Amino acid sequence: MTTEEKYVAAAYLVVFVAVLVYVLIIAAKLTRLERDVEELARLALARREERSEDREGVGVG
Amino acid sequence: MSSRNNQVTALVALAGALMCAAIALIFFYAPVDQDGLNQKIFYFHVPIAITAYVCFGWGAWKALLHLWKRAPGADLESYVAIHQGVIFGSLTLVTGSIWAKVSWGRWWVWSDHQLVLFLVLFLFYSAYFMLRYSVEPGLARENLCAVYALFGVVLIPISFLAIRLSESFIHPVTFTRHGPQMATAQFATFCVALASTIALAGALYRVELAGKRLDLRLHELREALS
Numbered sequence: 383m384t385t386e387e388k389y390v391a392a393a394y395l396v397v398f399v400a401v402l403v404y405v406l407i408i409a410a411k412l413t414r415l416e417r418d419v420e421e422l423a424r425l426a427l428a429r430r431e432e433r434s435e436d437r438e439g440v441g442v443g
Numbered sequence: 444m445s446s447r448n449n450q451v452t453a454l455v456a457l458a459g460a461l462m463c464a465a466i467a468l469i470f471f472y473a474p475v476d477q478d479g480l481n482q483k484i485f486y487f488h489v490p491i492a493i494t495a496y497v498c499f500g501w502g503a504w505k506a507l508l509h510l511w512k513r514a515p516g517a518d519l520e521s522y523v524a525i526h527q528g529v530i531f532g533s534l535t536l537v538t539g540s541i542w543a544k545v546s547w548g549r550w551w552v553w554s555d556h557q558l559v560l561f562l563v564l565f566l567f568y569s570a571y572f573m574l575r576y577s578v579e580p581g582l583a584r585e586n587l588c589a590v591y592a593l594f595g596v597v598l599i600p601i602s603f604l605a606i607r608l609s610e611s612f613i614h615p616v617t618f619t620r621h622g623p624q625m626a627t628a629q630f631a632t633f634c635v636a637l638a639s640t641i642a643l644a645g646a647l648y649r650v651e652l653a654g655k656r657l658d659l660r661l662h663e664l665r666e667a668l669s
Contacts, residue, residue, distance in 0.1 A: 386480045386545055393484045393541040397491070400534055404647060411654050418661050425668050 451653060454646040461639030465632070473632040476625070481545040486633055488538040490640035491531050492561070496599050498528030498644060499568060503596035506589035516656075518585040521592055523652045525571055527644055532565040560602040567595045 383391075469486045476482055502524035509517035539558070540550045552558060574591055578584040623630045 384480075389541050389545045390480055390483050393487070393538045396537050396541070397487060397534055400530065401643070404530070408650055408654065411658075415654065415657055415661065418665075422661065422664055422668060425665075429668065 448653075451646065451649045454642060454649055458639060458642035458646045461635060461642050465636040465639040468632040468635055473629050474626060476629070478546065481542060484538055484542040484545075486636045487640070488535065488542055489633070490637040491538060492535040493637060494640045494644045495528050495531035495535050495565075496602075497641060498524050498531060498648075499564070499599055500596060502528060502568075503592050503599075506592035509585060509589045510593075518589065519655055519659075520652060521589060522575065523648055523655060525568055525592060526651065527648050529565065529568050529572075530647075531640075531644060532561070532568065535561065536565060557602070560598070564595065564598045564602050567598060571595070 465486070469483055473483075473486070478485070502521045505514075505517045505521035505524060508514040509521060539561075543552065544550050571588065571591055575584065575588050578587060623633070625633070
């Protein structure tokens with residue numbers, strides 16, 4: 383492999399690695415967002431259960 | 444939302460297809476000229492630089508829309524476009540330096556106006572993030588960032604034209620008033636590479652924007668539930 387070929391390969395590698403790192407960052411963010419959605423869904427369910435318990439606790443008459 | 448997701452998928456597929464086509468054309472179709480194998484870097488270095496200009500320009504346009512029409516979400520779109528511009532700008536500097544090392548024997552030439560002006564433009568927009576994250580979120584920050592993004596856009600035509608206005612023509616001039624100074628096959632390859640880079644930037648822009656919007660919605664939802 384000549385020096386010129388090595389530099390050309392390096393230039394393309396830099397672009398490829400940059401795109402790969404970007405995709406990895408987006409993937410990590412997506413994982414965090416999924417975790418957040420699950421946490422919020424749990425929170426919303428807990429709220430609904432709290433409300434239904436409150437409603438049952440209130441006596442009629 | 445579904446239509447927006449379909450658009451992102453289509454854009455990612457288009458970017459991938461164009462990228463494959465561009466690489467095939469660069470290595471199996473475009474002839475090698477007097478610049479030698481090093482010229483293969485040109486097919487990605489110049490489109491990446493143009494894409495960085497497009498991203499900065501788009502970011503400034505969105506900033507203008509925010510200030511002028513108070514378009515909802517324009518501030519976020521401006522921020523994401525500038526972020527893309529900085530990513531493509533850093534790639535321009537790295538690939539350009541590699542090209543320069545082979546062609547000029549040096550990684551950087553301070554006497555070249557095009558290089559220095561691009562570096563100034565890149566540093567200017569890099570500082571945008573320092574400004575953005577040093578101010579509390581709100582309308583004041585949005586206005587401040589929009590004005591800053593608009594100031595930077597002035598540097599784009601200067602940076603773009605510097606190569607032609609420069610007295611020392613160290614940087615090669617490929618596009619002149621008489622058209623592209625290259626063979627038809629090389630120009631066709633360049634056009635495909637440019638289209639692929641712009642499509643890639645568009646896809647990354649849409650994906651990042653979708654992530655940021657989702658993040659905001661979740662933040663609002665958390666506040667509503669807490």
